Amino acid sequence: MEDVKEMTADVKKNIEEKKPLKKVLVICARGTLEDVYAALIMANGALSEGKEAKMFFTFFGLDAITKAKADHLHTATVGNPAFMRSLPTMVGGLPGFEALASHMMKQEMDKLDIPPVTEFLEMIEAGGGEIYACKLAADMFHIKKEDLVDEVKDIITVGQMYDLAEGDGVQIIYV
Amino acid sequence: MEDVKEMTADVKKNIEEKKPLKKVLVICARGTLEDVYAALIMANGALSEGKEAKMFFTFFGLDAITKAKADHLHTATVGNPAFMRSLPTMVGGLPGFEALASHMMKQEMDKLDIPPVTEFLEMIEAGGGEIYACKLAADMFHIKKEDLVDEVKDIITVGQMYDLAEGDGVQIIYV
Amino acid sequence: MEDVKEMTADVKKNIEEKKPLKKVLVICARGTLEDVYAALIMANGALSEGKEAKMFFTFFGLDAITKAKADHLHTATVGNPAFMRSLPTMVGGLPGFEALASHMMKQEMDKLDIPPVTEFLEMIEAGGGEIYACKLAADMFHIKKEDLVDEVKDIITVGQMYDLAEGDGVQIIYV
Numbered sequence: 001m002e003d004v005k006e007m008t009a010d011v012k013k014n015i016e017e018k019k020p021l022k023k024v025l026v027i028c029a030r031g032t033l034e035d036v037y038a039a040l041i042m043a044n045g046a047l048s049e050g051k052e053a054k055m056f057f058t059f060f061g062l063d064a065i066t067k068a069k070a071d072h073l074h075t076a077t078v079g080n081p082a083f084m085r086s087l088p089t090m091v092g093g094l095p096g097f098e099a100l101a102s103h104m105m106k107q108e109m110d111k112l113d114i115p116p117v118t119e120f121l122e123m124i125e126a127g128g129g130e131i132y133a134c135k136l137a138a139d140m141f142h143i144k145k146e147d148l149v150d151e152v153k154d155i156i157t158v159g160q161m162y163d164l165a166e167g168d169g170v171q172i173i174y175v
Numbered sequence: 176m177e178d179v180k181e182m183t184a185d186v187k188k189n190i191e192e193k194k195p196l197k198k199v200l201v202i203c204a205r206g207t208l209e210d211v212y213a214a215l216i217m218a219n220g221a222l223s224e225g226k227e228a229k230m231f232f233t234f235f236g237l238d239a240i241t242k243a244k245a246d247h248l249h250t251a252t253v254g255n256p257a258f259m260r261s262l263p264t265m266v267g268g269l270p271g272f273e274a275l276a277s278h279m280m281k282q283e284m285d286k287l288d289i290p291p292v293t294e295f296l297e298m299i300e301a302g303g304g305e306i307y308a309c310k311l312a313a314d315m316f317h318i319k320k321e322d323l324v325d326e327v328k329d330i331i332t333v334g335q336m337y338d339l340a341e342g343d344g345v346q347i348i349y350v
Numbered sequence: 351m352e353d354v355k356e357m358t359a360d361v362k363k364n365i366e367e368k369k370p371l372k373k374v375l376v377i378c379a380r381g382t383l384e385d386v387y388a389a390l391i392m393a394n395g396a397l398s399e400g401k402e403a404k405m406f407f408t409f410f411g412l413d414a415i416t417k418a419k420a421d422h423l424h425t426a427t428v429g430n431p432a433f434m435r436s437l438p439t440m441v442g443g444l445p446g447f448e449a450l451a452s453h454m455m456k457q458e459m460d461k462l463d464i465p466p467v468t469e470f471l472e473m474i475e476a477g478g479g480e481i482y483a484c485k486l487a488a489d490m491f492h493i494k495k496e497d498l499v500d501e502v503k504d505i506i507t508v509g510q511m512y513d514l515a516e517g518d519g520v521q522i523i524y525v
Binding site for chain 2: 027029058059060136139140141157158159161162163165166167168170171172174
Binding site: 042045048108109114171 | 377409489507509511515517518520522524
């Protein structure tokens with residue numbers, strides 16, 4: 001009986017012990033350069049630590065996995081008071097400024113060896129990550145499978161997305 | 176003893192097995208048309224899959240459950256470079272353009288049978304979802320229970336919101 | 351044997367019972383007044399309920415823990431249609447308006463006894479919360495440890511951030 005008590009105690013201990021994070025499901029619903037990179041970095045960081053990573057792109061986030069747009073995302077300068085604080089907000093709206101800000105941000109990222117979006121998606125897929133597009137958003141923006149980068153595994157519903165979050169030690173991160 | 180060993184092993188296996196997602200707590204803190212719909216779709220998608228869904232509206236997200244504003248939310252055109260990429264950002268700021276963009280987005284959603292916000296909230300409540308407003312945000316914007324749509328179950332604190340996230344297989348999704 | 355059966359049943363029951371939320375890891379990736387306060391309120395609300403709270407500031411969210419900027423965050427008026435709905439979006443871009451809106455929001459928060467950002471960070475640290483900065487973002491914006499408020503425990507990688515989310519009853523909240 002002692003033996004059994006220890007066993008159940010052991011099971012109990014296992015339950016109470018620090019459980020590692022095993023998987024992240026990153027939902028990317030925004031299409032600005034900074035939000036898309038944040039989502040990619042969250043997913044890639046998990047893969048680097050030996051965790052699973054699934055990505056679900058929806059709403060304006062779809063741009064990040066659309067062939068024609070993935071490498072042409074922009075920074076949200078207008079309406080983003082955190083960007084270039086010293087300039088009056090209006091300046092952010094001047095034609096050309098947003099392109100300049102996006103260019104500067106891309107340069108900084110390049111210096112830190114952060115790859116362009118399409119390369120980043122390839123890296124994530126090569127690292128075992130899975131990339132999905134949202135069916136509802138694809139329908140809304142009239143986007144088809146062939147418009148999306150090759151790394152996209154499938155176009156799935158929100159319900160199917162929730163299936164990806166099954167298991168223990170899973171976190172949904174909505175960027 | 177063998178019998179017991181199997182039992183504990185069984186318990187252990189249950190713990191390690193894929194646990195389904197059982198509940199989502201969707202926090203909606205933003206008031207743009209796209210963010211509010213994303214939150215509603217996340218909650219509704221969970222309900223459709225037989226999961227529980229709780230919603231907590233806070234900060235500008237309160238607009239989505241405020242009688243006077245729920246069906247008059249706007250798209251964030253300015254500062255959202257993902258929207259209408261081909262137009263210079265400035266155009267987004269021209270009076271009337273935002274209304275046009277919001278109208279177009281609503282039309283696309285209508286085509287996909289996505290209901291107006293107030294109907295969507297009714298649907299979620301009818302499907303077993305629970306809708307809450309944030310006390311702090313309500314105080315900050317001077318909003319009272321009677322200003323909110325009838326589907327709002329209660330105005331609660333952030334601490335009470337965390338109680339909604341109790342249990343196994345729960346995910347907080349902050350939109 | 352009955353005794354053992356009860357024990358394993360008991361373990362099983364514990365597993366299936368409502369597990370309390372024990373810890374939140376709040377990721378703050380945006381630098382607007384409302385997003386930063388939302389993140390602080392989420393973390394502080396958890397601490398008030400006797401839960402653990404860790405905070406990870408990244409991308410523009412870094413501003414919130416940067417000495418020179420923490421108490422000078424602005425509201426995103428332009429591109430935020432939920433703010434001051436009655437005014438045309440353009441007005442949000444007029445010089446001075448954003449400062450006025452930020453001032454008004456700060457006043458409302460002051461009335462509700464919500465402290466300035468730096469005081470809020472002190473409160474969270476005093477309450478047992480832990481505040482971290484993102485290494486990648488710090489590198490990107492050329493920010494060093496001495497530029498950050500004293501409450502920042504460390505500058506860590508995304509991988510190290512995920513270690514903070516270990517354990518049972520943990521939620522990552524990405525603001």
